[in-house]
Amino acid sequence: MLAQLLCQYQDTPGGLLPLLQDIQEDLGYIPPESIPGIAEVMNLSAAEVHGVVSFYHDFSTRPGARHSLQVCAAESCQASGGLELEQVARDALGVNFGEVTDDGAVELKKVYCLGNCACSPSVRIDNETYARLDAGRLRALIAGLRTTEERG
Template identity: 50%
Template sequence: MPNEMLHLPKVDCLLKRYKGSPGALLPILHEIQETIGYIPDAVIPEIAHALNQSQAELRGIISFYHDFRTTPPARHILRLCRAESCKSRGAEQLAAQLRERLQLDDHGSSADGNISLRPVYCLGACACSPALELDGQVHARLNAERLDALLDACREDA
């Protein structure tokens, strides 16, 4: 039995709590992801049935929002800002450094499941560009050396 099946009773309780609430889908999806770490395929039919929506509609919504995951997350999630302010201060060079060092594309995860790389288009740290978010913590005024130190810390933590 897949590990996510252990969490389905929590999903049942969650669906009962939101039953009949307008606009319940996004809060349900967020809470499932916070609880399980991602939105497993096994819960899609249950959610669709509870909200009287098709599975295709749910999958479309999940794929539209870039923060939803349908697979278990990597141990470390690195989100590099690619907005104009960060680009003008060297984010593209940092992105190239990340791709080379991690051997990933901009939306990849390392083979060992340790680091996931995702671009974002504003972290709200424009005055301190370039910036990235690592496991929810923003690191600003980034340079190549500081980026290498962050990556080394992630690898040591593996």
């Protein structure tokens, strides 16, 4: 699959981000060993590709949990109750930022902007953004994730 994606984006100007997004979607992460090949096909240095992968919080270089909970820590969210949401997420999941729950269900991530400042505070669960959250709504969302995992 990776080789097919590399061929697909090889001659696409500005194709690095779409290529990385497709790899992330297909594999769940960007394998570190693929970075030199990506760089060669895209006519970039491995450092440039690694810089893009490490800059964007949507990319990961290791397989993640089945779900991702991203809590926005940008100024707007912080000013609107984001610190409380950070604590609720840590307490409800029993992990710190950058960690995965013991059952592998949820990875908790701190991110520095979800682009939803007008509706702060916000979190993203997998690919869905939730705005104007309070502690109770976040607890319910996390409980819903756990319920889905139990049924899964």
